Amino acid sequence: MNSNSLTWNAGWTASVQRPSEGFHKNWALEGFEDQTVRQVVRVTGSGTSARIKLSNRYGTAPLEVAGATLARTDKSAAVRGGTVRPLTFDGATSVRIPAGGEIHSDATELSVAPFDSLTVSLHFARPTGPASFHAQAYATTYRAAGDQLAPADPAVFGETTVSWYYLAAVELADGGPARHDTVLTFGDSLTDGFASTIDGNQRYPDALAERLAAEGTPRPVLNQGIGGNLLLSDSAWFGDRAVDRFRRDVLDQPGARSVVVLVGLNDIGFSEIDLPTYKPNPDRSAGELIAGYRQLIGMAHDAGVRITGATIMPFKGSEYHTPAAEAKRQEVNAWIRTSGAFDAVADFAAALADPSDPDALLPAYDSGDHKHPTDEGYRAMAAAIDLTAL
Numbered sequence: 001m002n003s004n005s006l007t008w009n010a011g012w013t014a015s016v017q018r019p020s021e022g023f024h025k026n027w028a029l030e031g032f033e034d035q036t037v038r039q040v041v042r043v044t045g046s047g048t049s050a051r052i053k054l055s056n057r058y059g060t061a062p063l064e065v066a067g068a069t070l071a072r073t074d075k076s077a078a079v080r081g082g083t084v085r086p087l088t089f090d091g092a093t094s095v096r097i098p099a100g101g102e103i104h105s106d107a108t109e110l111s112v113a114p115f116d117s118l119t120v121s122l123h124f125a126r127p128t129g130p131a132s133f134h135a136q137a138y139a140t141t142y143r144a145a146g147d148q149l150a151p152a153d154p155a156v157f158g159e160t161t162v163s164w165y166y167l168a169a170v171e172l173a174d175g176g177p178a179r180h181d182t183v184l185t186f187g188d189s190l191t192d193g194f195a196s197t198i199d200g201n202q203r204y205p206d207a208l209a210e211r212l213a214a215e216g217t218p219r220p221v222l223n224q225g226i227g228g229n230l231l232l233s234d235s236a237w238f239g240d241r242a243v244d245r246f247r248r249d250v251l252d253q254p255g256a257r258s259v260v261v262l263v264g265l266n267d268i269g270f271s272e273i274d275l276p277t278y279k280p281n282p283d284r285s286a287g288e289l290i291a292g293y294r295q296l297i298g299m300a301h302d303a304g305v306r307i308t309g310a311t312i313m314p315f316k317g318s319e320y321h322t323p324a325a326e327a328k329r330q331e332v333n334a335w336i337r338t339s340g341a342f343d344a345v346a347d348f349a350a351a352l353a354d355p356s357d358p359d360a361l362l363p364a365y366d367s368g369d370h371k372h373p374t375d376e377g378y379r380a381m382a383a384a385i386d387l388t389a390l
Contacts, residue, residue, distance in 0.1 A: 003051060003107040006173035010182040010220040010254045011043040011050065011112065013169045014137070015245065017226060018058040019130035020237045026135060026163040027143065031128035036148035038121045038157055039141045039164050040073050042201050044209040045179075045220040046114050047172030049107045052087065054122075055168040056097040058132040063097040063166070065089075066125035069149045070108060070170075073117035077142040077154035084151050085110055102168065112172055114209070114218055120167055123147045134164040135237075136227035138193045138203065141165065162198055171254060182255040183208070183221045183390050184305075186246065187262035188238075190313065190348075191225025193378065195367035202375040207382035208260075215387060219257075224249040230270070231263045231292045233280045238266070243295045251303045258390040260346055261296055262310035264289050265371070268328045269320030286331035297341055308389055309342035311349035316360040317370035326359060344389030351384035352377055 019028040027037075050070060056063040068087040071079035085108040089095035097103050112118065125147070141164060142157035185191050185205040193203030209221035228238030239245065242263045250259050267289055270281035293309065300307040311333040315321050333349055336342065352373060354362045361370060365377030373381065 007178045008171040009179045011045040011170040011172040012041045013222045014134040015224045015226050015249050016055045016132045017239045022135040026161045028131045028133040031131050032124040033127040036123045036144050042117045045172045047174040049173045050110045051105045053169035054166045055102045059099045064126050065095050067123040067149050069121045071119045073119045077157035079119050131165045136192050137164045179255045181219045181257050184250045184259040186224045188229040189227035192227045195372040204378040204381040207379045230266050258306040260308045268325050272322050286328045306343045308344040309336045310346040313348050314353050314360050315371035346385045
């Protein structure tokens with residue numbers, strides 16, 4: 001099938017990060033050798049053809065992928081019989097991706113509906129070196145020795161992590177024209193879904209996609225959050241700063257129409273504590289953050305993309321919280337609510353605050369660290385978005 005003859009629309013994405021240890025066990029630093037990695041993602045688009053995008057953005061050497069398949073997911077590491085599709089790259093079953101490069105597979109016929117789960121399996125015969133990855137997937141990834149691209153006994157996939165490796169996107173086509181209705185969600189761990197149920201698809205972007213579908217207006221919703229991400233500073237652990245990655249992770253996505261931005265908590269909080277992982281941690285002012293938001297707004301508007309600004313949620317009781325940090329949050333939120341700079345406002349802070357203590361999360365929405373929501377809290381975030389503004 002000729003991929004160039006198809007118009008590709010959004011299905012699923014993840015923002016790629018530099019290899020690092022992260023907060024969960026992962027395989028990014030060690031990479032892979034004569035192993036198969038099986039990754040499960042849930043799409044919010046639809047189509048009759050599919051392709052994947054692989055990224056070696058942070059690789060220091062070419063990446064050799066010996067083989068790849070795409071299939072419909074059964075459960076855990078198992079795939080549905082009769083749905084495994086070998087993937088090719090410019091007609092070849094293997095591909096060499098240069099350091100810093102990305103590549104799409106060729107199209108394969110596969111019928112996909114919104115909220116279907118797909119399994120991508122990648123075989124690495126030769127050592128990969130450290131892997132470009134997405135640290136906080138909150139979805140289980142499986143690893144097995146050797147070439148296990150065929151519908152193998154899922155029991156061979158005995159090792160697991162909750163990160164994605166090299167996989168940056170699943171794109172879908174249905175033979176029709178390009179869609180221009182993709183919703184992007186962009187920010188830090190509060191978008192990425194920190195503390196949500198693993199394999200539960202309980203992040204707020206998941207809930208937003210489900211809400212749109214329930215209202216009879218289904219649209220692809222892509223999650224471009226990175227746990228720990230900062231608006232104004234790069235981090236070896238937490239990705240390129242938001243103002244630098246916004247174009248590639250949001251504006252360059254297929255059919256980008258609208259974006260919800262929730263970022264700034266870490267710029268405020270990192271400077272309040274001295275931890276090696278929370279570096280760099282300059283003391284950012286509210287004015288600096290507002291200038292960063294204005295950069296995002298300008299880029300979005302130049303690209304014809306609507307931008308919703310989300311208020312920073314309460315974090316009293318967390319290690320970040322000090323009087324100075326709270327004052328910055330209040331100043332930033334007041335600007336987001338009243339400046340008119342964004343096309344719309346999602347007042348997550350008001351939606352998740354404890355009415356008896358507005359500087360804190362409502363206990364039912366607090367996962368326990370006093371800054372990340374429960375699954376219920378993530379659903380409350382999705383409920384606070386004005387769908388007509390997207």
